Amino acid sequence: MKKLVILGSTGSIGTQTIDILDCIEAEVCAITVNTNIEMAEKQARQLHPQLVGVYDEEKAAELRIKLADTDIRVVSGMDGLIAAATLPQADIVVTAVVGMVGLLPTLAAIDAGKDIALANKETLVCAGQIVMRRAREKGVAILPVDSEHSAIFQCLQGRADNAIRRILLTASGGPFFGKTREEMRKMKKEQALKHPNWSMGAKITIDSATMMNKGLELIEAMWLYDVEPEAIDIVVHRESIVHSAVEYDDGSVIAQLGNPDMRLPIQYALTYPKRVPCKVPALDLPTLSRLTFFAPDTDAFPALNLARRAAKARGNLGAVLNGANEAAVDLFLKDKIAFTEIAELVGKAVEGVNYISEITVNDVLESDRVARRMVLDCVK
Numbered sequence: 001m002k003k004l005v006i007l008g009s010t011g012s013i014g015t016q017t018i019d020i021l022d023c024i025e026a027e028v029c030a031i032t033v034n035t036n037i038e039m040a041e042k043q044a045r046q047l048h049p050q051l052v053g054v055y056d057e058e059k060a061a062e063l064r065i066k067l068a069d070t071d072i073r074v075v076s077g078m079d080g081l082i083a084a085a086t087l088p089q090a091d092i093v094v095t096a097v098v099g100m101v102g103l104l105p106t107l108a109a110i111d112a113g114k115d116i117a118l119a120n121k122e123t124l125v126c127a128g129q130i131v132m133r134r135a136r137e138k139g140v141a142i143l144p145v146d147s148e149h150s151a152i153f154q155c156l157q158g159r160a161d162n163a164i165r166r167i168l169l170t171a172s173g174g175p176f177f178g179k180t181r182e183e184m185r186k187m188k189k190e191q192a193l194k195h196p197n198w199s200m201g202a203k204i205t206i207d208s209a210t211m212m213n214k215g216l217e218l219i220e221a222m223w224l225y226d227v228e229p230e231a232i233d234i235v236v237h238r239e240s241i242v243h244s245a246v247e248y249d250d251g252s253v254i255a256q257l258g259n260p261d262m263r264l265p266i267q268y269a270l271t272y273p274k275r276v277p278c279k280v281p282a283l284d285l286p287t288l289s290r291l292t293f294f295a296p297d298t299d300a301f302p303a304l305n306l307a308r309r310a311a312k313a314r315g316n317l318g319a320v321l322n323g324a325n326e327a328a329v330d331l332f333l334k335d336k337i338a339f340t341e342i343a344e345l346v347g348k349a350v351e352g353v354n355y356i357s358e359i360t361v362n363d364v365l366e367s368d369r370v371a372r373r374m375v376l377d378c379v380k
């Protein structure tokens, strides 16, 4: 029986992880939430974890009262998240929190020798060189949960020592595929939040509309698979059936296909290298009339080139790109800026920040803070 910790148990990935627990042999020994203690209480009573971490201190105190009739321990703040991530009996930590807040608990889990089922892409985008180095030193596995990275991981099984020539990272293109920048300028959050294929949290759905999500995934893939950004092609594939592909030196392309449902990549990360029956309906190829592929429109979606630039530069630019983007998406969701200003503000931060090539964890946190401030200062 595998023992799991779920960081971010009430979010989209967290709840889908809980949904597949009966398919895999696993039990949950800790969960963490940001503020949603109503759902945390339900999950705690259902899963009987040893520990529940609540990031918000006041909400933690409320949950402690709600769970007073149980022996479940409630901890709070970043220390609480780290306590959950390093729980002695845990084997694997599902990092399903949104944003930079995932970095310190993920590093703590690695230091404690836990394998990581990584759904928090910001961790690698901001601190890929630190995280991957530490994982190698500690001998822990970083198992991708992001559907594209799971696909690439699956395509790499059985590669032996063969080199890969390219990664073909597929993108749905989001709700604004085919639109010009001018048309996108007027788009409101209600339109940006309508993703054609995937049901996801708000932040990532906006990232999908700007295609920054694909840019962040490019950086994530670069670190996970140790490839140069030039060897990663982004391919728009509207149907979200081919979840990504790998091209080997002989020109053979191996792809992973499936219905767009996160429960499969979550499950594979938790059962790897085993495959077990999954709740996701199997793909029925004859019912798919056709699959289409396009080169991305980098003029309409400038986030792609910004991310490529940050990927090539490495250092602190990943953290700057991500921090500026989180701040700008937040402003857009609060109706403070236009849709196209998200990428413009991120561009200004990437241009204007001091570049640091060899980064420490403190540099990452500081670059994130500076980037957010730059975005807010531009809007004032």
Ligand code: MG
Pocket: 146, 147, 148, 217
């Ligand atoms: Mg993805």
